Amino acid sequence: MSATPQKPTVTEREARQVAEAAREQDWRKPSFAKELFLGRFRLDLIHPHPMPADEEAQHGEEFLAKLRDFCETKIDSARIEREAQIPDEVIDGLKELGAFGMKIDTKYGGLGLTQVYYNKALALVGSASPAIGALLSAHQSIGVPQPLKLFGTQEQKDTFLPRCARTDISAFLLTEPDVGSDPARLATAAVPDGDDYVLDGVKLWTTNGVVADLLVVMARVPKSEGHKGGITAFVVEAGSEGVTVENRNAFMGLRGLENGVTRFHQVRVPAANRIGPEGAGLKIALTTLNTGRLSLPAMCVGAGKWCLKIAREWSAAREQWGKPVAFHEAVGAKISFIAATTFALEAVLDLSSQMADEDRNDIRIEAALAKLYGSEMAWLMADELVQIRGGRGFETAESLAARGERAVPAEQILRDLRINRIFEGSTEIMHLLIAREAVDAHLSVAGDLIDPDKSLADKAKAGANAGVFYAKWLPKLVAGPGQLPRSYNEFNQQVDLSPHLRYVERSARKLARSTFYAMSRWQGRMETKQGFLSRIVDIGAELFAMSAACVRAELLRTTEEHGREAYQLADAFCRQSRIRVEELFARLWTNTDDLDRKVVKGVLSGTYEWLEQGVVDPSGAGPWIADATPGPSKKENVHRPIR
Numbered sequence: 001m002s003a004t005p006q007k008p009t010v011t012e013r014e015a016r017q018v019a020e021a022a023r024e025q026d027w028r029k030p031s032f033a034k035e036l037f038l039g040r041f042r043l044d045l046i047h048p049h050p051m052p053a054d055e056e057a058q059h060g061e062e063f064l065a066k067l068r069d070f071c072e073t074k075i076d077s078a079r080i081e082r083e084a085q086i087p088d089e090v091i092d093g094l095k096e097l098g099a100f101g102m103k104i105d106t107k108y109g110g111l112g113l114t115q116v117y118y119n120k121a122l123a124l125v126g127s128a129s130p131a132i133g134a135l136l137s138a139h140q141s142i143g144v145p146q147p148l149k150l151f152g153t154q155e156q157k158d159t160f161l162p163r164c165a166r167t168d169i170s171a172f173l174l175t176e177p178d179v180g181s182d183p184a185r186l187a188t189a190a191v192p193d194g195d196d197y198v199l200d201g202v203k204l205w206t207t208n209g210v211v212a213d214l215l216v217v218m219a220r221v222p223k224s225e226g227h228k229g230g231i232t233a234f235v236v237e238a239g240s241e242g243v244t245v246e247n248r249n250a251f252m253g254l255r256g257l258e259n260g261v262t263r264f265h266q267v268r269v270p271a272a273n274r275i276g277p278e279g280a281g282l283k284i285a286l287t288t289l290n291t292g293r294l295s296l297p298a299m300c301v302g303a304g305k306w307c308l309k310i311a312r313e314w315s316a317a318r319e320q321w322g323k324p325v326a327f328h329e330a331v332g333a334k335i336s337f338i339a340a341t342t343f344a345l346e347a348v349l350d351l352s353s354q355m356a357d358e359d360r361n362d363i364r365i366e367a368a369l370a371k372l373y374g375s376e377m378a379w380l381m382a383d384e385l386v387q388i389r390g391g392r393g394f395e396t397a398e399s400l401a402a403r404g405e406r407a408v409p410a411e412q413i414l415r416d417l418r419i420n421r422i423f424e425g426s427t428e429i430m431h432l433l434i435a436r437e438a439v440d441a442h443l444s445v446a447g448d449l450i451d452p453d454k455s456l457a458d459k460a461k462a463g464a465n466a467g468v469f470y471a472k473w474l475p476k477l478v479a480g481p482g483q484l485p486r487s488y489n490e491f492n493q494q495v496d497l498s499p500h501l502r503y504v505e506r507s508a509r510k511l512a513r514s515t516f517y518a519m520s521r522w523q524g525r526m527e528t529k530q531g532f533l534s535r536i537v538d539i540g541a542e543l544f545a546m547s548a549a550c551v552r553a554e555l556l557r558t559t560e561e562h563g564r565e566a567y568q569l570a571d572a573f574c575r576q577s578r579i580r581v582e583e584l585f586a587r588l589w590t591n592t593d594d595l596d597r598k599v600v601k602g603v604l605s606g607t608y609e610w611l612e613q614g615v616v617d618p619s620g621a622g623p624w625i626a627d628a629t630p631g632p633s634k635k636e637n638v639h640r641p642i643r
């Protein structure tokens with residue numbers, strides 16, 4: 001009936017092949033970011049800035065007003081932090097408000113918000129409590145609603161979406177104790193047995209898993225007669241026999257997060273609960289994340305807005321040496337960074353979200369860049385806020401209140417934001433994912449040329465194709481509108497943003513030339529040059545953010561009353577960003593990557609072990625990775641459904 005799952009032993013090449021097979025292979029729609037990495041600045045794809053329909057905006061604003069009132073009157077962030085749990089009555093209130101169905105179509109009982117307003121709602125509720133933001137995001141960005149919306153049958157949608165919209169909480173289960181971003185080694189098994197599958201395995205870091213009613217579970221179906229096999233997605237009832245939540249995990253931040261360890265032992269799941277065909281699980285997961293990732297930068301935008309508010313109020317009230325600390329240049333530079341970066345992050349988020357709503361463009365790279373850039377910059381902004389607050393930034397809100405000062409949770413926002421650089425694809429993995437998409441055009445025409453396993457005939461054919469492609473492409477990287485002094489002159493208003501757009505156009509071509517040179521130099525070893533690829537991606541992220549900031553400033557100039565101020569913020573951000581871009585370009589070729597690799601080998605071989613002397617290790621005993629051998633649970637079930 002069921003077999004004991006064995007964790008697959010795979011080579012690096014096999015792991016890459018699994019990840020490659022899960023990618024969306026085709027580009028059926030244009031992509032601004034993809035074109036940017038190819039050296040083509042397609043401003044026409046994002047300008048004029050797309051806008052939501054009036055009725056969508058009205059519907060979204062009406063819900064935001066209700067949600068704001070709920071956040072201000074029903075959510076006690078300090079209590080959630082103190083008790084490390086979101087009160088049941090708050091979750092019940094959010095259900096009644098419809099917050100669990102924000103992204104679910106109205107015909108299934110949801111609110112049917114656009115991506116733009118869903119993200120605005122997450123930014124709002126996440127500012128009240130990041131733990132609640134994570135709860136709602138995990139439920140509908142990567143939990144049951146999104147994969148069913150994209151890949152579910154009509155019967156599955158009719159069965160599960162009404163539950164998710166109003167009563168049930170969902171979770172997404174992919175990670176295992178010994179499997180993170182390398183799903184080729186996934187060990188949880190789903191063995192066919194009649195009209196069912198039988199699940200066995202252990203899942204780690206199951207956000208919402210402790211309180212979930214429904215689970216999206218990724219498990220490996222063994223290949224057999226009549227079964228293609230492969231990593232497959234299932235909807236599993238959390239209360240099924242054999243499902244045990246063995247632990248509620250605790251973290252440095254997001255203390256209200258209901259994140260656990262879930263064990264499956266002989267869990268029967270109807271074949272009707274399989275999402276998509278066998279073997280499509282990773283593709284479903286990655287496609288779900290294409291827009292699902294936008295929820296995380298939404299909460300980063302909310303954090304940036306809060307950091308700016310506190311920095312402004314505190315820096316005006318706190319005086320040193322005869323004037324407010326804001327007017328000391330060392331502090332003022334931090335405030336300027338927070339203000340300009342918050343403006344740019346919101347520009348990136350709103351632009352990506354509106355493009356997702358319109359579905360005219362392929363936004364897989366834009367969403368990934370938004371996640372990468374948002375998580376990194378929000379962390380920096382929170383760190384700067386703590387520095388601006390000084391000792392009060394390091395002190396807890398509870399302690400501040402106890403001695404009679406305003407309870408500002410600056411240290412908490414720093415702790416809460418830290419996970420965003422790991423959640424839903426770590427920064428390192430995001431760099432590799434985006435880099436793979438960024439060089440897709442090159443690999444499409446020249447991939448066989450640098451593949452050591454391809455025959456001479458295949459290489460010859462690839463060489464001919466590459467010659468045709470590069471003969472047309474390379475000359476276009478020599479000159480462009482960025483060298484003409486009046487290009488993008490419609491952005492020359494009270495503040496002139498046109499030089500920044502010309503800089504983006506020139507830098508995009510330089511970025512493409514650098515990528516081509518690197519591929520020519522390293523060929524098949526290109527995929528191992530992670531430092532280089534990370535810098536290429538970071539340059540692209542900055543150029544995307546600059547473009548979005550300028551386009552948003554022009555939108556606000558023509559539609560709202562803050563156009564002048566928006567232009568000022570866009571100008572400040574672009575000037576700051578250009579300094580970072582120039583540094584990244586310099587580090588493409590002048591860096592310590594080779595030396596770093598030598599040092600790492602020395603560290604792991606014990607060459608520098610003497611450097612560790614003179615300290616004690618306070619770590620507790622135990623294995624680095626917990627045993628995840630399949631079998632019945634030996635622990636109490638801490639599953640706590642909220643009804």
